[in-house]
Amino acid sequence: MPYLKFIHLERLDCLESFPDVSGAPNIERLILKLCGNLVEVHESLGSLRKLAYLRISHCWKLEYLPPLIDMPLLETLDLSHCCNLKNFPKVCSGMEKLSNINLHNCPQLQKLPEELGSMVNLEELRLSFWDHSANQISCFNFHTLPKLFLRKLDLSCRQIEDQKFLNNLHAFSSLEELCLSGNSKLLHLPSSISHLSRLKHLELNECQQLRNIQGLPSGIQILKATDCRVLEEIEDLTEEYKQLAVDRRLSIWIPGSKIPSWFEHQHHGREIALKFPTNRHTNITGFVVCVVFRNEWPFKQTEIEDSTLSIIYIPIGDFWRQMQLYGLKPDDWSPLLEGRCCLNLNVVSSSIRVERCGAHIMYKEDTESVQQITTSISDYRDLEDKHFVDWFFWYRIEFKVMNIDL
Template structure:
């Protein structure tokens, strides 16, 4: 344990003849001492054979004014100075593989030499709240780089040459404003995650990174695409077929303008998350994303229109709000293939048991009028229920409407317990007829075994018939045949 007398003790030991000729290792554990260690920073001046210095805790009045160049290992938690001593040139650290500045709250700048430690594999600078700049780096052996919780750092370091061992960047609570174009020198980078940051501008080079699969920007103030680089990014994306297949831009103030310009650049995306963003219209260019299978935009309170559906979409989740139904309007002449059941006309039926399923109802309206209204009628076991009138506008072309959580439109439904309930859903539109109607079951709130789109009683009769003995089947067939002959 280190105390205020620890440094004086070390200095007295070093004054003993012969002590300075031996290999020295110092480990100071200051967890139990909560005071401030007072020293003048010169305790290590005469330790010319010090090989390893580890200080795992403790509060010091000042930083060291001298550190021995003989050091092979230097680990100092909560380092008390913004810089290392100017005469510290540890040539013995040529094989340095791990360098950590974690939680060095007084660290303002990192020396440029750190950027050229070609044996360095791990570089941590988490929690350096006053760090304002990071030197350019050419760390050919680097595998991990951590820059989270650096509240004053706005620039990601420039990458001066190819670095082929970094596969992931995960940066939280650091207000980086721009990723440099040189980020493409991280040639094996597969994942970028930026969380709780500022407004971030993307370089065009990011769309040419051949190994990048996951791009995540969550809870940031915004995302920008440079106008000057947009054309270049478009060309780069087309040439390299940008491989990003997971794109998460949730809660990052994503605007409709960014979606309009940016979505086409992610040509290979398969899963798209836009939860809690501010856009009002999902643009028609979404249809160009041929590989997109899943879209998530819960809590998008300002979303009004969806102007297209990707051709291979399987999941549109989640359409509903927690407190009731929501109506989505999309251009299109037909119901998406991922709806479990659809037919031509304005009426559709299904059977359920136990509780009413959580469903979305989809209708295709033939656009002839600018203004119209729609309502839904449910007939359950002969009992009729009418929904409120829903007003629609701008219907000059064919329109696909998806009404999510349809059950929220109706109250006091009378259901048969422990039996199959037959439901007929009819949609009425004033003044034009409805072209097509479909049902999609939201599996999260429903048991698929309790929903049927054909009469389960008839299915049971067929199963019972097939289970009859062979002689009874033949007798029944003869009886039917004799009636037809008669």
């Protein structure tokens, strides 16, 4: 089949062996997905020199790949969810286009070849695991990790015990995004993390022994640290880390049922109305929304309190951008800005019961309140949809303009 370019084989439990493809040298894209009984791959796959995309994922019985891959045009290599994969093939030095490697949920894989260090365009490496509580996870041998000029490195749920590796993170000076979530061995951030001058995104979710967060790079923009149950201290983020509070959505989730008193607009239920002061609307920087909801999930644990308090900051930039995406122009909102209409805020959810909500309009002079909010950051989400709503976990915040009696 000399003219064959694409192969996509999915959910074929009858497939036990991927055959010799030396007669099809022009394959550009190859996908083997959810082939639960695939146990071997012919070594000729490693010599597809025109292959640009290779995905062998969710092939749970596959243990070995071809010993050598020589694919000078390969850009993406996805081997995720191959739970029994034990070897990573040797890589020829000419594979300079390789930019993305996903080895997510490959618990038996313990090392990478040193040849990856010559991959000058390799930007993303994902060595994460989906379940940090699973007993079958092998500790990754980080001594084998070559020096790479990565932009993104995901080590979620890899139990990093090697302090020497953690203390030499400055070897990854090009990193922009680092994920260390699910690491039960991490007690505090290594000092070397402060040397990652390009780091903008750091995830530390579910680090159950993490007690403090200090020494962050000054350029950090996104910090996620959800479900860190013994976390006691986060350093003052208001001075050096101003990028964290520039046009960013922030949220804090804590046990509790009392809305802070500085939310001057409070109401029982899921709906509340906000009125813009006529002489101050040009100084508005955003909205802070507080929601008290009842925990009624079937997986509720005894140590979780009955009610949870969620505080979310929505910058005014998001509000105006959504307004434009919704086809509305500033002139259409003059009744709101002039105080002749109010903004109706509605908490919409099918999975939680909202008991009470509150809102606060944030102004430029409210710098102290902004500082209080930015010292406890747990989630940030990019603006993705074109609906005039803002999604946060199990609920969304919906705005509507309502007429009011003057």
